[in-house]
Amino acid sequence: MPIIINNEDKTYTLLTKNTMYQMKVDVCGVLEHTYYGPVMEYMDMHYGVECDMGPCFSPNPADGPDGVWAYSYNGINQEMSCAGIGDFRLTAMGVRNADGSFGAEPRFVSAKTEKGKYSLSGLPAFYGDKAETLVVTLKDKVHDVYFHLYYAVFEEYDLITRSIVVENKTDKSIKLEKAMTLTLDLPLGTYDMVYFHGRHTRERMLERTRIRHSQVSVASMRGASSHMENPFVIVCDKNANEEYGAAWGIGLVYSGNFLISAEKNLQEKTRVIAGINPENFNFEIEPNGEFACPEVAMVYSNEGFGKMSNSFHKAIRNNLCRGKYKNAQRPVLINNWEGTYFDFNADKLVAMAHEAKKMGVELFVMDDGWFGKRDNDCCALGDWVPNEEKLQGTLSQLAKRINDEGMKFGIWFEPECISEDSNLYRAHPDYAFAMPNRAPQVSRNQYVLDFSRKEVVDNIYNQMVKVLDGANISYVKWDFNRHITDLYSVALPAEKQGEVYHRYMLGLYDLLERITSRYPDILFESCSGGGGRFDMGMLYYMPQVWTSDNSDAIDRLKIQYGTSFAYPVSTMGSHVSVCPNHQNARVTPLQTRGNVAYFGTYGLELDVTKMTDEEKAEISRQIKEFKSYYDLIQHGDYYRLISPFTPDESLYCAWETVRPDGSEALVCAVRYETDANTAAEYVKVKGLCKDKLYRINGSEKTYLGAALMNIGLFLKYDFFSYPSRLYHITLA
Ligand code: GLA
Numbered sequence: 001m002p003i004i005i006n007n008e009d010k011t012y013t014l015l016t017k018n019t020m021y022q023m024k025v026d027v028c029g030v031l032e033h034t035y036y037g038p039v040m041e042y043m044d045m046h047y048g049v050e051c052d053m054g055p056c057f058s059p060n061p062a063d064g065p066d067g068v069w070a071y072s073y074n075g076i077n078q079e080m081s082c083a084g085i086g087d088f089r090l091t092a093m094g095v096r097n098a099d100g101s102f103g104a105e106p107r108f109v110s111a112k113t114e115k116g117k118y119s120l121s122g123l124p125a126f127y128g129d130k131a132e133t134l135v136v137t138l139k140d141k142v143h144d145v146y147f148h149l150y151y152a153v154f155e156e157y158d159l160i161t162r163s164i165v166v167e168n169k170t171d172k173s174i175k176l177e178k179a180m181t182l183t184l185d186l187p188l189g190t191y192d193m194v195y196f197h198g199r200h201t202r203e204r205m206l207e208r209t210r211i212r213h214s215q216v217s218v219a220s221m222r223g224a225s226s227h228m229e230n231p232f233v234i235v236c237d238k239n240a241n242e243e244y245g246a247a248w249g250i251g252l253v254y255s256g257n258f259l260i261s262a263e264k265n266l267q268e269k270t271r272v273i274a275g276i277n278p279e280n281f282n283f284e285i286e287p288n289g290e291f292a293c294p295e296v297a298m299v300y301s302n303e304g305f306g307k308m309s310n311s312f313h314k315a316i317r318n319n320l321c322r323g324k325y326k327n328a329q330r331p332v333l334i335n336n337w338e339g340t341y342f343d344f345n346a347d348k349l350v351a352m353a354h355e356a357k358k359m360g361v362e363l364f365v366m367d368d369g370w371f372g373k374r375d376n377d378c379c380a381l382g383d384w385v386p387n388e389e390k391l392q393g394t395l396s397q398l399a400k401r402i403n404d405e406g407m408k409f410g411i412w413f414e415p416e417c418i419s420e421d422s423n424l425y426r427a428h429p430d431y432a433f434a435m436p437n438r439a440p441q442v443s444r445n446q447y448v449l450d451f452s453r454k455e456v457v458d459n460i461y462n463q464m465v466k467v468l469d470g471a472n473i474s475y476v477k478w479d480f481n482r483h484i485t486d487l488y489s490v491a492l493p494a495e496k497q498g499e500v501y502h503r504y505m506l507g508l509y510d511l512l513e514r515i516t517s518r519y520p521d522i523l524f525e526s527c528s529g530g531g532g533r534f535d536m537g538m539l540y541y542m543p544q545v546w547t548s549d550n551s552d553a554i555d556r557l558k559i560q561y562g563t564s565f566a567y568p569v570s571t572m573g574s575h576v577s578v579c580p581n582h583q584n585a586r587v588t589p590l591q592t593r594g595n596v597a598y599f600g601t602y603g604l605e606l607d608v609t610k611m612t613d614e615e616k617a618e619i620s621r622q623i624k625e626f627k628s629y630y631d632l633i634q635h636g637d638y639y640r641l642i643s644p645f646t647p648d649e650s651l652y653c654a655w656e657t658v659r660p661d662g663s664e665a666l667v668c669a670v671r672y673e674t675d676a677n678t679a680a681e682y683v684k685v686k687g688l689c690k691d692k693l694y695r696i697n698g699s700e701k702t703y704l705g706a707a708l709m710n711i712g713l714f715l716k717y718d719f720f721s722y723p724s725r726l727y728h729i730t731l732a
């Protein structure tokens with residue numbers, strides 16, 4: 001039973017294979033959060049959050065227990081924290097009542113379980129028949145404002161998801177001024193936050209900081225989750241590492257503005273909140289209306305980050321990604337972007353496809369530049385009409401030419417943006433976000449479409465359908481190459497402008513749902529100037545993301561390593577490109593470029609017609625090798641072995657994928673620093689059977705699993721720049 005309702009103790013307990021989560025209704029009907037940690041026999045865990053500290057300027061609720069000064073909203077570990085009622089900590093929910101007062105005191109009404117996983121109308125969310133749902137309903141002490149707290153338990157993956165649906169049963173409109181999903185009050189302790197910051201071509205750089213009494217936050221106000229922060233953090237014991245210590249992974253299933261924030265309060269308790277960023281947000285709920293907060297996904301591990309990541313990887317692969325490709329072998333693709341940029345015609349693309357096919361590539365992707373007069377990035381976004389001059393015929397004819405080469409055909413779209421120099425903008429300038437009397441800001445020479453308006457979404461939907469129905473298209477890359485400014489919708493009155501960011505996301509999700517469900521056979525890859533929207537929201541619609549516009553194998557080590565804390569390799573678009581690399585001019589061996597791209601979707605992004613015979617032979621070898629390891633890489637347990645963020649500890653970055661039964665593993669080690677006369681290095685392998693014997697790359701010599709896991713694997717040093725090796729470990 002993953003959910004225990006104990007009406008005597010008034011506790012509600014969620015159980016996964018290894019974790020337990022508990023809440024309890026207290027004397028006043030407040031839902032307290034009492035525990036989230038390792039699984040144990042059922043008991044009422046309330047003693048673990050009791051606190052006899054005096055008031056410290058913390059007020060007591062009017063109906064609080066007589067004489068108990070310590071009873072304050074400002075001290076209680078709460079399952080849902082509300083602003084305006086004397087909780088001076090970080091709070092998640094802010095309700096502006098019809099009378100103008102700001103605050104709500106949620107009190108327990110009921111709790112029930114439901115079979116299967118709850119869903120959230122219009123929002124991405126984990127799914128699964130095997131999950132179970134708990135719904136706890138709270139109601140404001142005064143007004144008929146209800147808070148339905150949804151929890152789903154995925155026992156196998158130690159995954160717990162949460163959402164809140166706010167329901168207005170009063171006869172007047174109310175406003176949510178904050179609608180953050182997560183309040184998580186942790187047991188007393190000293191914690192760090194691990195988070196993944198970045199910028200274009202440097203996404204998801206790992207950083208770690210102590211959570212002290214000042215707020216530690218990661219956030220986006222860009223209208224997208226962004227390259228700069230990722231809506232995923234790990235809150236962990238101060239000593240936690242890959243193998244050791246308590247770690248709570250917290251991810252938002254949302255792609256827009258977000259805030260994840262933590263602080264220690266005056267009682268030395270740590271609170272974490274996560275959800276939609278409250279800045280420039282408020283949302284009206286009409287009488288009998290509802291508002292659903294985006295889902296938060298949580299995994300607790302008491303064995304450090306490695307185990308937590310593995311749980312997220314499995315859950316994302318099996319219960320978040322959808323469609324025929326979520327677990328299927330993805331075709332090896334070639335994308336023409338770095339090979340040609342805008343400078344191509346159909347003959348050029350067909351020539352590339354012809355060469356690529358010979359090496360074993362299966363899908364040809366035509367990137368930006370195929371529509372309107374788009375020979376540079378100054379025009380034509382919004383006009384999704386094939387440029388038949390450039391394509392030397394119709395799109396359908398080009399698709400056929402590529403198909404005739406024995407390859408599938410895919411194309412690029414940027415559905416959410418519009419160029420000033422486009423027919424769509426000339427006809428409907430109001431379709432782009434712009435504030436009254438203020439010229440909108442351009443970014444990459446383009447504006448953002450107002451997807452809070454259904455007619456705008458419909459226009460783009462109809463254009464996309466026309467293209468996708470008109471040619472044999474097997475793949476779509478969905479890009480978004482700027483962030484939102486000038487937020488203002490002409491379709492909404494002044495007092496509802498605070499809804500636009502979120503309504504934009506709802507419009508985008510609606511378009512994604514309509515397009516992806518209409519074309520179940522198309523493989524969709526998400527992109528936003530590379531990895532600017534690598535989040536669980538997008539993965540619900542598209543099972544892979546172009547991880548970064550940086551295709552340099554050495555920079556990719558940090559990017560893919562950082563990405564792996566939450567997201568599985570099956571979601572990481574990774575291509576072999578040309579050297580000197582277009583983003584940093586680095587020259588790396590082709591083999592190293594391949595080895596790094598194997599731990600992702602593997603593809604090519606270069607002009608294959610310009611490659612030497614030797615290079616072509618190497619790519620053919622790589623495609624065969626990648627395919628032979630495909631199942632192991634995509635479905636094995638992934639472990640980070642040596643971090644690329646610690647050059648003072650090792651000159652290598654290493655990661656591994658291992659079959660869950662320990663029968664086979666593949667280790668990839670890349671040397672990213674070159675110094676003379678360095679010491680020998682070993683890497684400790686994970687997940688093997690300790691008393692079984694293994695061979696490495698078919699070696700005569702055999703090694704005990706325990707030895708490979710405790711002494712490690714000797715990393716052979718090849719005397720050239722940026723060498724890398726794969727170590728295939730099989731049972732002897
Ligand atoms: C973005 C993408 C690139 C490419 C270009 C095309 O930058 O990340 O891969 O598609 O747009 O304009």
